[in-house]
Amino acid sequence: MNNRAEVHDFLTSRRAKITPKQAGIPAGGQRRVPGLRRSEVAALAGMSVEYYAKLERGQLAGVSASVLDAIARALQLDDAERAHLIRLAQEANGSSALLRRSPRSKRWTVRPSLQWSLDAITAPAIVVNRRQDLLAANLLGRAMYSDVYADPTHTPNFGRFTFLDTAARRFYPDWNLAADMLVANLRTAAGVDPHDKGLHDLVGELSTRSDDFRRRWGSHNVRIHGTGVKTFHHRVVGDLELAYESMELIAEQGLVMTIYAAEPASPTAEALTLLASWASTSSDNSPSASSR
Numbered sequence: 001m002n003n004r005a006e007v008h009d010f011l012t013s014r015r016a017k018i019t020p021k022q023a024g025i026p027a028g029g030q031r032r033v034p035g036l037r038r039s040e041v042a043a044l045a046g047m048s049v050e051y052y053a054k055l056e057r058g059q060l061a062g063v064s065a066s067v068l069d070a071i072a073r074a075l076q077l078d079d080a081e082r083a084h085l086i087r088l089a090q091e092a093n094g095s096s097a098l099l100r101r102s103p104r105s106k107r108w109t110v111r112p113s114l115q116w117s118l119d120a121i122t123a124p125a126i127v128v129n130r131r132q133d134l135l136a137a138n139l140l141g142r143a144m145y146s147d148v149y150a151d152p153t154h155t156p157n158f159g160r161f162t163f164l165d166t167a168a169r170r171f172y173p174d175w176n177l178a179a180d181m182l183v184a185n186l187r188t189a190a191g192v193d194p195h196d197k198g199l200h201d202l203v204g205e206l207s208t209r210s211d212d213f214r215r216r217w218g219s220h221n222v223r224i225h226g227t228g229v230k231t232f233h234h235r236v237v238g239d240l241e242l243a244y245e246s247m248e249l250i251a252e253q254g255l256v257m258t259i260y261a262a263e264p265a266s267p268t269a270e271a272l273t274l275l276a277s278w279a280s281t282s283s284d285n286s287p288s289a290s291s292r
Contacts, residue, residue: 003058003060003088003091003194004057004059004092005058006058006088006191006194007056007057007058007060007092008057008058009218009220010084010085010088011055011056011075011085013220014075014077014220015035015038015041015056015075016034016035016036017035018035018036018075018076019035019036020036020040023036023040023044023074025040025043025044038052038053038056041071041074044073044074045070045071045073045074046070047067052071055067055071058092059092060088060089060092061092061093061094062093063089063092065086068085068086068089071085072085079224080184080188080222083191084187084191084222087191087192088191091194108129108135110127110135110136114127114252115136118136118137118138118257119138121259122140123140123259123260123261123272124137124138124140124143124144124242124259124272125137125138125140125141125257125258125259125260126138126141126145126258127249127252127255127256127257127258128158128255128256128258129254129256130185130186130189130193130199130254131186131189131196131198131202132157132158132159132182132186133155133156133157134148134149134155134156134158135255139279139280140275140276140279141260143275143276143278143282144232144234144240144275146235147161147165147167147168147171147235150165150167157202159182159186159213160202160205162175162178162179162182163179163209163210163213164206164209164210167235170233170235171232171235172231172232172233173231173232173233173239179212179213180216180221181223181225183213183216183219183221184221184222184223185223185225186199186202186203187217187220187221187222188224190203191222193254203217225246226247227243227244227245227246228243228244229241229242229243229244230242230244234271234275236274236275236278237271237272237274237275237278238271239267239271240268240271240272241262241263241268242260242261242268243260243261243262243263244258244259244260244261245258245259245261246258
């Protein structure tokens with residue numbers, strides 16, 4: 001990843017999103033750029049236009065925390081965007097060794113104790129890495145994401161599924177929202193570990209094969225999430241509305257476990273009971289299955 005280009009694209013994209021009204025400044029006459037001008041961001045951040053222009057060109061090396069904080073306030077960055085800016089500054093300073101890196105020395109395999117833990121959970125549970133590879137799941141998790149497991153030629157990956165598999169348009173009733181969230185997660189991952197070759201390769205593949213992905217990747221949106229509600233349409237049991245909780249695995253750097261749960265006595269709870277029955281009697285929800 002070209003750090004200066006990333007900084008430039010990120011800051012200009014954030015500047016374009018803030019209107020003068022949102023920033024509390026007069027709009028003035030005809031404006032040639034969307035959002036704020038550099039001079040307006042500089043004024044809001046309390047620095048010279050020349051200095052801010054230098055930073056926006058990607059020269060973040062040596063920038064103090066107070067300057068980054070001023071830029072974040074001026075651009076009204078949320079927590080995910082602020083963290084992304086700080087990581088870009090760390091990379092510019094050559095302090096990327098302080099960033100959390102994905103292990104790359106050998107192919108990752110699920111520890112037996114982790115799989116036992118997943119299997120002990122009665123709700124759908126999965127483990128993913130920053131590249132959104134689906135690395136492990138319990139029986140109900142595999143059944144829920146049977147479409148993602150359907151391609152035997154690749155490690156199951158939510159990016160490839162979302163943008164390259166037609167089943168995703170059915171599985172995600174609000175496909176645009178799911179696609180936006182997926183790309184924001186990958187963009188965040190690129191900031192956490194800018195040297196992850198696997199992520200570079202995935203982004204290159206998706207950018208080449210999907211206009212929808214390439215457009216979203218260029219927006220430079222990032223996000224932090226750990227809880228919420230997602231909706232799905234499963235090919236066997238129909239609509240699912242599931243709350244989820246995600247947590248990082250302390251023993252496995254860069255991996256996140258997500259557990260899904262239905263509201264008690266809801267239609268989704270009944271659908272999960274049906275899904276569990278289907279999972280226990282069907283073989284086509286296994287990782288090696290290739291049919292739908």
